[in-house]
Amino acid sequence: xxxxxxxxxxxxxxxxxxxxxxxxxxxxxxxxxxxxxxxxxxxxxxxx
Amino acid sequence: xxxxxxxxxxxxxxxxxxxxxxxxxxxxxxxxxxxxxxxxxxxxxxxxxxxxxxxxxxxxxxxxxxxxxxxxxxxxxxxxxxxxxxxxxxxxxxxxxxxxxxxxxxxxxxxxxxxxxxxxxxxxxxxxxxxxxxxxxxxxxxxxxxxxxxxxxxxxxxxxxxxxxxxxxxxxxxxxxxxxxxxxxxxxxxxxxxxxxxxxxxxxxxxxxxxxxxxxxxxxxxxxxxxxxxxxxxxxxxxxxxxxxxxxxxxxxxxxxxxxxxxxxx
Numbered sequence: 001x002x003x004x005x006x007x008x009x010x011x012x013x014x015x016x017x018x019x020x021x022x023x024x025x026x027x028x029x030x031x032x033x034x035x036x037x038x039x040x041x042x043x044x045x046x047x048x
Numbered sequence: 049x050x051x052x053x054x055x056x057x058x059x060x061x062x063x064x065x066x067x068x069x070x071x072x073x074x075x076x077x078x079x080x081x082x083x084x085x086x087x088x089x090x091x092x093x094x095x096x097x098x099x100x101x102x103x104x105x106x107x108x109x110x111x112x113x114x115x116x117x118x119x120x121x122x123x124x125x126x127x128x129x130x131x132x133x134x135x136x137x138x139x140x141x142x143x144x145x146x147x148x149x150x151x152x153x154x155x156x157x158x159x160x161x162x163x164x165x166x167x168x169x170x171x172x173x174x175x176x177x178x179x180x181x182x183x184x185x186x187x188x189x190x191x192x193x194x195x196x197x198x199x200x201x202x203x204x205x206x207x208x209x210x211x212x213x214x215x216x217x218x219x220x221x222x223x224x225x226x227x228x229x230x231x232x233x234x235x236x237x238x239x240x241x242x243x244x245x246x247x248x249x250x251x252x253x254x255x256x257x258x259x260x261x262x263x264x265x266x267x268x269x270x271x272x273x274x275x276x277x278x279x280x281x282x283x284x285x286x287x288x289x290x291x292x293x294x295x296x297x298x299x300x301x302x303x304x305x306x307x308x309x310x311x312x313x314x
């Protein structure tokens with residue numbers, strides 16, 4: 001492979017950005033779900 | 049006129065059925081694994097196939113393998129902006145609340161993918177053309193698309209009142225869609241260093257099926273991955289918005305029930 005550094009850089013960059021976007025979305029979703037559950041729980045416990 | 053109005057209203061009603069946050073969150077939670085897992089499997093299969101099992105090009109050698117990540121990101125840069133333009137239309141015509149939130153979430157993902165497209169293109173261009181960059185019509189129009197994404201990201205967050213930001217960004221989103229046909233046809237309209245499209249809707253592909261299969265897998269996998277990331281961000285955004293609404297309602301209730309300071313009567 002004569003152009004190995006270019007190929008490695010292209011794949012590394014693509015997979016790196018994909019990983020950052022995926023992890024960011026997962027953590028944000030998890031945090032939002034936890035916050036919503038924490039806020040909604042006391043509301044559901046209130047007597048009607 | 050009436051027929052047009054009723055068609056617009058009926059289309060609006062159809063879209064607004066999915067504007068209910070609770071319904072969207074339930075639907076999104078069901079849809080998420082159907083996007084995420086196939087995206088992962090198809091992307092890994094396509095990348096492994098493209099890197100290790102597809103043949104090298106007779107002219108470009110092994111550097112043709114960059115195609116398996118460059119072409120899907122190029123496709124997603126344009127189709128992501130098309131999604132942004134559709135959200136802009138839904139926002140401007142039908143005031144769809146989820147369309148605004150979707151536009152907020154598509155912007156950064158689309159910009160990141162467009163940056164990857166430009167970078168992988170440069171990494172492919174250097175060994176093939178001998179240069180990282182040329183002011184070629186295709187490259188320049190994709191760079192303009194990247195700036196359109198950045199402009200959208202900045203504009204949608206630029207106002208204290210979010211609705212004003214949504215309106216302004218929606219206008220930019222729609223106007224910027226003019227760049228999409230320019231990107232598509234730039235290699236036909238101008239004499240460019242960038243090669244013409246190898247895959248077209250009407251004609252037969254000009255590349256070997258042994259390369260076409262891994263390219264198809266990565267394109268489909270990346271597309272599902274893009275949709276999965278945007279959906280996860282959108283679900284998070286809807287939940288965050290719900291949290292803000294509940295907190296604001298709680299604050300309003302507390303201030304309403306709090307004892308009022310006595311006013312001095314003259």
